Amino acid sequence: MMLLKDKVVIITGASRGIGRAVALECARQGAKLVIGHSGRASGLAAAKNVVSEIQDLDKQAIEVGGDAADLDTGDRLIDAAVSTFGKVDVFVNNAGICPFHSFLDMPKEVYMQTVNTNLNGAYFAVQAAANQMKKQGKGGSIIAISSISALVGGAMQTHYTPTKAGLLSLMQSCAVALGPYNIRCNAVLPGTIATDINKEDLSDPDKLAYMRSRTCLGRLGEPDDLAGPVVFLASDMARYVTGASLLVDGGLFVNLQ
Numbered sequence: 001m002m003l004l005k006d007k008v009v010i011i012t013g014a015s016r017g018i019g020r021a022v023a024l025e026c027a028r029q030g031a032k033l034v035i036g037h038s039g040r041a042s043g044l045a046a047a048k049n050v051v052s053e054i055q056d057l058d059k060q061a062i063e064v065g066g067d068a069a070d071l072d073t074g075d076r077l078i079d080a081a082v083s084t085f086g087k088v089d090v091f092v093n094n095a096g097i098c099p100f101h102s103f104l105d106m107p108k109e110v111y112m113q114t115v116n117t118n119l120n121g122a123y124f125a126v127q128a129a130a131n132q133m134k135k136q137g138k139g140g141s142i143i144a145i146s147s148i149s150a151l152v153g154g155a156m157q158t159h160y161t162p163t164k165a166g167l168l169s170l171m172q173s174c175a176v177a178l179g180p181y182n183i184r185c186n187a188v189l190p191g192t193i194a195t196d197i198n199k200e201d202l203s204d205p206d207k208l209a210y211m212r213s214r215t216c217l218g219r220l221g222e223p224d225d226l227a228g229p230v231v232f233l234a235s236d237m238a239r240y241v242t243g244a245s246l247l248v249d250g251g252l253f254v255n256l257q
């Protein structure tokens with residue numbers, strides 16, 4: 001059984017990493033995909049590859065570029081989905097950055113870029129998706145890729161962790177605001193997943209070994225580890241799940257000692 005047969009799924013930041021892995025699994029589960037990316041040349045090339053991979057599965061996908069920090073990018077993603085596929089069933093807000101930096105000398109530009117990319121653009125993208133779903137009248141599923149960092153701190157992530165807590169909070173409030181329209185809103189909280197976002201940080205072998213040792217399962221996450229949880233929340237199997245948060249962290253959070 002395909003869990004997302006004929007559903008139209010938009011995923012921001014689907015050119016690489018977690019978003020790409022989720023997009024491919026959504027396609028395997030029968031969805032039609034809008035692959036969001038930054039619009040930079042590298043993002044466009046990577047997104048085109050993801051579209052090809054999905055077409056190789058005999059499924060449909062388009063790519064749409066746009067800076068997640070731009071408050072109008074969400075509208076453009078929705079418009080593209082509706083004009084190509086006729087509707088939006090699922091919106092996954094995944095695009096994000098984490099430029100590691102210490103707190104005491106945090107440049108204002110780095111702070112603003114992080115908050116604008118991870119949270120401010122996301123707010124209006126979620127609003128655009130919700131308005132489209134309300135118009136369609138058949139409910140929908142909105143999923144924010146938050147983080148374990150919504151719950152715990154990081155000395156080099158003082159600009160980043162508030163954006164992830166903000167996304168978690170946004171999903172909780174949107175679950176309340178959008179429940180009357182049967183639009184479900186949930187947050188997924190990955191632990192440390194090996195992707196480009198932390199390649200440099202984890203290039204230190206001691207840090208890598210330490211982060212592995214912090215998990216109960218003894219390994220870092222892979223992007224594919226997020227695919228099942230997101231597909232579940234997107235699917236009708238999660239029809240009574242809203243306002244929830246799902247840690248996908250290999251047991252990192254609970255592992256005090």
Ligand SMILES: NC(=O)C1=CN([C@@H]2O[C@H](COP(=O)(O)OP(=O)(O)OC[C@H]3O[C@@H](n4cnc5c(N)ncnc54)[C@H](OP(=O)(O)O)[C@@H]3O)[C@@H](O)[C@H]2O)C=CC1
Pocket residue numbers: 012013014015016017018019036037038039040042043044046066067068069094095096097098117145146147148149189190191192193194195196197198
């Ligand atoms: N990896 C991890 O350990 C964890 C990640 N997360 C979250 O998961 C999400 C995905 O991260 P991950 O897959 O690891 O990261 P990657 O760096 O591998 O991928 C980031 C994705 O976001 C897109 N993106 C980046 N900046 C922008 C922008 N300004 N506008 C539009 N798209 C943009 C990228 O597109 P492009 O290719 O065009 O640059 C790319 O598709 C992020 O929100 C991150 O915070 C949460 C917890 C842990």
Ligand SMILES: C[C@H](O)[C@@H]1OC(=O)[C@H](O)[C@@H]1O
Pocket residue numbers: 098146147148149154164190191192193197198201
């Ligand atoms: C980028 C980091 O490795 C990653 O991002 C998160 O959200 C996790 O908490 C990790 O710190």
